[in-house]
Amino acid sequence: MTQQLSNDASIVARLLDGDKEGFVRLYDEYAGLIYGVALRVLRNAAAAEDVVQEVFLQLWRNPTSFDPKRGRLAPWLAVITRHRAVDSLRKLKFEVDSSETPLSDPQASHASVHCSAESDRAKRLMAQLPAEQRQVLELAFLDGLTHVEIAARVSQPLGTVKSRIRLGLLSLRKGLSA
């Protein structure tokens, strides 16, 4: 069954049929990824849970919002979770200092998740980046900062920040195609 669900198109088909068991398996497969991203962006367990709920209910109500022809489910879920979490972050105007705020949720666990292959590759690609490139990419994508805000945060000229973001993304892209 897990094998069947690993096929993104079949996941959508099952949700379209209102198959609750399919939804449960989808949840068990991807909840770790989605909650991890939301928690990293929001640094608040309750707000992150709200995002997780929104993402899953969106997929339940409207499975065709994901189109298997345009990409894989894991990156799509990671990106829409990021977008929703950053929107929520901006709305809630959390005053977060990333160096001081704990990321852990005492009730959550880092138990194994099924989409670990994609996750492992992404971790490897990010780890291969120079630290200054990784830092600006995370400040933009996971902390929701604009390039102007990033420049102020890292005390570097705008041109340097832009260049680091572009070079970092190009390296990730190259790693994906390798």
Add this chain to the structure above:
Amino acid sequence: MSAHEQYRDDLALYAVGALSSEESARLELHLAECSTCREELNSLSEAAAQIALAVEPTVPSAHFRAELMARLEEQRSVAVAPRDGRLPVAGRQYQRRRAWFWAPALATLAFALAFVAVWRQNRTLTGENRDLAARLATSRQTLDRAGELIRALTAPDAQHVSLVAAGAKVQPEAKVVYSSRQHSLVLLADHLNPLPAHKIYELWLLPANGSPALPAGTFKPDDRGSAALVLSQLGDGVAAKGFAVTVENEPGSAVPTMPIVLSGTT
């Protein structure tokens, strides 16, 4: 320097969400007419997804899982019919094609379903509490008023009158009222130029998070240049920073074709 090189850095910044709203809007105008940059953006966005995928997965608590599954049952009981008629902002092509044609019917259906849901809920409770009977009446009145509004907006004989400064030249114009929370959108347009054969106006939602423009419905003006578009089950609650209208080949396009004939920001 190639024609696209000036956008090189901006595309990377856009892919990681690091442009301001204004900068994003400017880039989107270019993206709408440049397939080369759109392709570049798609591939950079795929790379950007790795940043999120690299985050350490964390499994939510069992309590949260149980709550979500319970919520699922509620969603299912209320949302079965709207799911079938849903008009996703970025959905399948055939669903968007039908948006304009079915909009009034869907609006009516949505209100009818909402009414039935409210009525059923209240029927059970009215026996227990008289106050709920009053709430039922209020809900009914609200739904009736909304239904009347929809019917008035979309009536064949509805007259659309634009008031402008005396002597001012009348220009094509449209007004959009959009609620991401209610998944609803109303567009009223007037003085639209007639369309060539096999062409149609298409409305685009410009997401607040900087994502590419999303198709939000198609419409044709009547012989007076007026048009109305009413969508009551629109998409996934995407927050909008603006809307734009383009002319597309029938039955509509997945990406906007320049030029933009009408645009506005929230």
